[in-house]
Amino acid sequence: MKKALKFLSWMFILLLTVSVSSCKDDDEGHPFAGTVWEYQDVFTDGTKTKRLRFIDETNVYYDTETRNAGGVIIDNESSPYSYTFSNTLVVFKPLQVGNANLEGTVIEGVKMVLVNTTKPKDDQEIGIFYKK
Incomplete structure (x- = not known):
């Protein structure tokens, strides 16, 4: 017993x-898989939205969507990337020839400063993306 x-x-x-x-x-869980991050430029004649769509633990799409003043999409591009991360740094490797190498620095878990590492130092920043 x-x-x-x-x-x-x-x-x-x-x-x-x-x-x-x-x-x-x-x-x-995984901090990026399934998340979407956006940056938007607003102009008098429309908007340009840049979006990072993290598909899973290694794949992401970098999308650019342009709309006219009426809200109609006039241009839409999507580029596949693979990514790795360590703490607050996310490194994006293009899966198509000719696309830029990118790096993102995550701030407070909801904001990412995205830069193009193939451009000169003074022209690298793409924008500040926010987690949706």
Whole structure:
């Protein structure tokens, strides 16, 4: 009887440990997968929206959408990238020849300063993207 109670106690502790550790992983998740970040320029004759759509843990699309003053889309481009991240730095590698290398610096978890690392230092910033 003592052996059975001791065995059940250990099994109960093991079950609690597995449950708590699996919940912790689910809560943290991946910081970018499934998220969308946007930057928008507003002009008198329309808007230009730049968007980062993080598809999963390694793939992202960099979209540019131009609308006229009436809100009609007049141009739409989408470029695939792969990405890696470490703390607040996100490095984007183009999957199409001719596209720029990009880097993003995340601030406070909701703001990302995106720069084009193939341009000269004084002309690198693309914009400040906000998490949607």
